[in-house]
Amino acid sequence: MDRHEYEHRIINRIVENHGRDTRQLLSILREVQREFRHVSPEAQQKVAQSLGVCITQVSAVVGFYSFLSTVPLGKFDIRISDSITDHMLGSREVAAGLCRKLGIQPGESRQDGRVSLSFTSCTGLCDQGPAGLINGYAIPRLTEDRTDEIARLINDDIPLGEWPEEFFAIKENIRLADRLLGNPVRPGEALERTVALDRETMFGEIETSQLRGRGGAGFNTAWKWRFCYEGPETAAVCPPGQPAAGIERYVVCNADEGEPGTFKDRVLLQSCADQVFEGMTVCAYLVGAKQGFLYLRGEYLYLHDQLEAVLATRRRRGLLGKTILGSEGFDFDIEIRLGAGAYICGEESALIESLEGNRGVPRNRPPYPVTHGYLGKPTVVNNVETFFAAAAIAVHGGEWFAEVGTEKSKGTKLLSICGDCARPGIYEYPFGVTIRQVLEDCGAADVLGVQIGGPSGTFLSDKECDRKLAYEDLATGGSFIVFDRTRDVIGIARNFTHFFAHESCGFCTPCRVGTALLKNLLDKIAEGHGATGDLAELSRLGRFVRSASHCGLGQTAANPILSTLERYPEIYQARLKTIDFEPGFDLDGALATARRLSGRDDADAHLSQS
Amino acid sequence: MTRPTFQIDGKPVTFTEGQTIMEAATAAGVYIPHLCHNPEFEPHGSCKLCTVKVNGRNCSACTFPAADGQEVLNDTAELNELRRTITQMLFVEGNHLCPSCEKSGNCQLQAAAYFLGMTDAHFPFFYPRRELDASHPDILLDRDRCIFCALCVRASRDVDGKNVFAIGGRGIDSRLIVNSPSGRLADTPIAATDKATRVCPVGAILIKRHGFEVPIGERVYDRHTIAEESLEREEPIVEARHG
Amino acid sequence: MAEKLTIATTSLAGCFGCHMSFLDIDERILALAEVARFDRSPLTDIKHCRDRVDLGLVEGGVCNAENVHTLREFRRHCRILVAVGACAINGGLPTLRNPIALEECLQEAYRDGIGVENPQIPDDVELPLLLDKVHPIHEVVRVDYSLPGCPPSADVIWAFLSDLAAGGEPSLPRELIHYD
Incomplete structure (x- = not known):
């Protein structure tokens, strides 16, 4: 059997295993890449054929997600986290050392195809860095000694499964527990109470708790669930308070924890997954959803199998599936979907696009996902911690939760x-x-x-x-x-600004072009080429990107610059030259090719920067 | 019964339920600058040129629903400056060299920039190098001029039924991609008569052998501003849809 | 009589079309001469600015080391610096070489191209070295105003100079803005 035929068979099998479902395109492509270390143009074509979709639909998705590659990666593919916290722990030095030991350059694969190394956005292991991923699996605490070992294992071609387990041991590091972490919910506990009460009483508990979304935006959770339950306004043919009949609803847990420096969802999923799923199931009961999704960021691949195991146990115990806890008509199950390296998928409508097998581009709002979400149906999208808290509220009551906190921020x-x-x-x-x-x-x-x-x-x-x-x-x-x-304040702002430029989806002009311009201008200032006019320009551009962008990513992408500029103008000032203008590109460097080709190096063959 | 009404720059505009601010404004003869919007297609909302202030908040007029009593600001110095910055960004992002572009004089990006009083591109240029596709006998695709409005994507999908185009990549590396195994236009069923070849607001998709046919002075935007041209063309389309 | 406005002009990587367009102001140049005096310019053949100049008009983009020096001298001497025409504003037609590596350009022109005799890449120190890309002038110096067009029409140039001579803030009416 020749290579093409073999490839075709494998791809067909993968597509078949996913029920030829276009919505599972991202999962399909992840598997194709795992099999062939990349998704070649030929493979894209085969996937498109097998699914019966356009090649462009497949290649657009491949080109969007950072973890998918169109060129072959090494048998061992290393990605080192570029989060500021990993930088502070020496990740760049670690990467340079690894490259030296392995005989490669960042961004390339070794000639023999054994290994490749590149950088990636925050891997969510900020408390145990410098960290990275090897073949997608999280690997913390990359010390000098550890990387010596890793280089040896790779050079000796030892399969990942035979590497020492402690290399992949992820610590929980729970340092301080209050009423949620201190009162874990027993599997089924919240659901038992939920099915025992009538729907309105349980809705009342969530309302009383005044729980707000824990992803950051802080939307009132009870309202969101209520809106979803009552269905889209256009379909609200039923009496108020009753669900629009016949409309499917979905519950989505947003575990695309991509914000650099955050890792609490990882810990919840590692240590308290049952309670998170319990919260989702309570939600499903209240809004009348039959299907749920856990959208797990690709960086947390290491959690995938243990989460599947938790789901399997819950199904066995009657906490998922048909007739949950014997309650007639209470059917709900949860499917795990993995991301593939795109921060923007943490935005709820981009996440839904990704679930549907598309590029993660945020939708126009209104309508909002709560009325027009997954497949255009009412969908609750909540953060991991929100569902985790909801399960505890279902057990202990809304008042218990709202006892602490402030007027507008309970719990x-x-x-x-x-x-x-x-x-x-x-x-x-x-x-x-x-x-x-x-x-x-x-x-x-x-x-x-x-x-x-x-x-x-x-x-x-x-x-x-x-x-x-x-x-x-x-x-x-x-x-x-x-x-x-x-x-260094400017160094911090620069790391974050690079992050946003890298993660911008490219849909709207202000963010697509603006984040790239911000990055270039801040680089210029950071490298000591800024002139007096550049700070005003940086601030003007930052305010523009904030006010003109399509979604939360663009609207906050300039925050690192604007908030440090506001607090430390003197640090920025000190970095500037005292001239009113300096070019943003290296003038003398721009003559290098001409110098080389003409063999000149006289004074006129050089330029000063200002 | 009185029809629902909102205000644009203090002027009352009536609308039909379900209309966007853009549709209502167009029907009322009020021009809101736009590039990625064309009333013949589903709104897209990517260029952000149509940013208006709705009750104090920036919104895209082409996607935002009109509502009774809304206060919409459109033709203000602040918004026009924001829009000018957007046209400047589009100019530096691609290679928009008007003197050598066949679309000059008929180009909506250029005309919008005229309308907004843009005299320079302000930002440093990116000078991208994107793949040019001259493979098709009748159609040229110059990706360096693409502004990612997705009008060709929508036209090919919704009108021509051919799905020839899509947007691929991410961020500043976004690219217009072509639906064929080779990725070339010649290997797609696209024809010069397709809607997808007629909707490009810039010079990214051109019909070959028709360049510079209309003398300078007689081209679309030599004779009319984009505001006049746009209202004249789009008002009947909106009227036909909403009666 | 009030002090005359001093004007300097230069062409970098341009075609002199903008200077030609300037001369298209025709008899209005007499009125201009009443209020303005030319310093360095291809029109006067003065090679360097003699002292402070009120207004510097720059045609063309920046393609080589000499352009950089000329432009910097202009910026130093001119109170107001104006980018005149497409090439000064966005690099114009010369930027068509930007997507091609400079090495390829030079090899094609001086070594491997059809009809090249005695192939060698010029190395005379008298010749300015090329930058790897052509740049608009605002990427090299601070620019105060831009007059778009290829070339900007005589009316554009006249409207701008009239505003300035009258002591007002120059602003182009919408109908005068053109990029080709």
């Missing part, structure tokens, strides 16, 4: 704390906690500032430690990165 919040502190990890606090308290607890000293809510959030200076984590003051999805005084 507790999980923080992923990392960066310059003695005890990075997961901390649970009632809303309203001060930055000072958190810094003290995690053992931060000599603090320069804190990035709250990740790059899309705010950079706080050490003078703002009395501010509070709550929707009234500082809203956060949970990322909390500490920087001490050895860190």
Whole structure:
């Protein structure tokens, strides 16, 4: 059998295993890549044929997701996290060392096809970096010794399955538990109570809790579920409060935890997956959904099998599937879908596009996913932590949850704390906690500032430690990165700005072009080529991208620049030259080719930068 | 019964339930600058040129539903500056060299930039190098001029029924891609008479052997502003749809 | 009588079309001469700006080292610097070489191209070296105004100079903005 025939058979089998379902295109492509180490143009064509869709539909998806490659990757494919926290722990040096030991350059595969190495956005292992992925599997604590071992294993061609298990051991690092982490829900506990009560009573508990979405935006969870239950306005033919008959509904758990510096969803899924699924099932009961999805970011591939095992156990125990807990008509199941390296898929409508087998491009709103979501049907999309909290509320009641927190921010919040502190990890606090308290607890000293809510959030200076984590003051999805005084503010902003330019989906002009321009201009300033006019331009451009962009990514992409520019104008000023203009490209470098070809090196063959 | 009404720059505009702000404005003879929108197709909302302020918030007029009592700002200095910045970004992102482009004078990007008073591109140029496709006997695809409006994508899918185009890639590396095993236009069923070849607002998709047919001074936007031309062409389409 | 406005002009990587267009202001040049005096310009054959100049008009983009020096001298001497025409504003037609590597361009022109005799890449120190890309002038110096067009019409140039001579902030009416 020749190679083409073999490829064709394998691809056919993969497509077949996914029921020839176009919506599972991303999963199909992930498997094709696992099989052949890339998705070649021929493979794309075969997938398209097998599915009966256009080649463009397949190649558009391949070109969108960072983890899919059209050229062969190494048998061992290493991706080193480019998160600022990994940088601070020496990831770039680690990568350089690994490259040296393996005899490759970043971004390329070794001649013999054995190994490739590249960089990737935050892998969510900020509390145990420098971290990365090997063949998609998370690998923390990449010390010099560890990378010596890894290089040896690769050079000796030892299969990944035979590598020491401790290389892949991911710590939980739960440092502080409050009422949620301290009161785990027994599998089935929340559901038993839910089916025992009537629907309105349980809705009432969620309402009383005043739970707000834990992804960062903070939309009232009970309202969202209610809107989904009552169906799209256009189909609201039923009496108020009754679901629009015959409309399918979906529950989606957003585990595309891509915000650099956050990893609490990973820990919840690693340690408390049952409770998260329980929360989803409670939601499904209330809104009348039969199908749920867990959209798991590709970086958390290592969790996939254990999550499937949890789902299998729940099915066995009657907590998923048909007639859950014997309750007639209560049918619900959950499917896990893996992402493939696209931060934008954390935006709920982009996530839905991805679930449908498309590029993760955010939709126009309105209509909102809650009325027109997956396949155009009412869909609840909530964060992992939201479902986790909902399950506890179903057990302990809304009042129990709302006992702590502040007026507009009830309950507790999980923080992923990392960066310059003695005890990075997961901390649970009632809303309203001060930055000072958190810094003290995690053992931060000599603090320069804190990035709250990740790059899309705010950079706080050490003078703002009395501010509070709550929707009234500082809203956060949970990322909390500490920087001490050895860190460079512009370097931090630059890392985040590169991240957004890399993750922009490219749909709208302001974000597609604006994030690239911001990146180039900040690079120019950071490298000492900024002139006096450049700061005003940086600020103007940042404000433009914020106000003109299509979705939350673009609207927050300039936050690292704008929030540091506001707090540390003097640091930016000091980086500037005292001239009013300097070119943004290397003038003398632009003559290098001509110099080489003409063999000249006289004074006139050079240019000063200004 | 009085029809629902909202205000654009203080002027009352009536609308039909289900209309977007753009449709209602067009029907009322109010021009809102746009590039990726064409009332013959499903709204897309990517170029953001039609950004208006609805009750104080920036929204895309082409996708945002009109609602009774809305206060919409359109022709303001602030919004026109935002739109000018967008045209500048589109100019630097691609290679838009008007003097050597066959579309010059009939190009909506150029005409919108005229309308918005753009005299320079302000930003550093990217000078991309994207693949040119001259394989088709009658049609030229110059990707360096593509602004990702997806009008050809929509026209080919919804009118021609051929699905010749799609947008691939991500971010600043987005590309217009072609539906054939070779990725070339020559290997698709596209024909010069297809709608998809007629809707490109810029010079990315051109019909061969028709360049510079109309002398300077007589081209579309030599004679009319994009506001006049756009309202004249689009008003009947919106009227026909919503009566 | 008030001090005359001093004007300098130059052409970098351009075709002199913008200068020709300037001369198309025809008899209006007499009125201009009443209020303005020319310093460095291909029209006066003065090679370097003699002192501070009020207004510098630059045609053409930046394609080589000499263009950079000329442009910098202009910026130093001119109170107001104006990018005149498509090439100064966005690099214009010369940027058609930008998507092609400079090495390929030079080899095609001086070594491997059809009809090349005595193939060698010029290395005379008198010749300015080429930049790897052609750039608009705003990427090399600060620019105050831009007059679009290929070339900008005499009316555009006249409207701009009239506004400036009258002491006002120049602004082009919509109907005068053209890029070709």
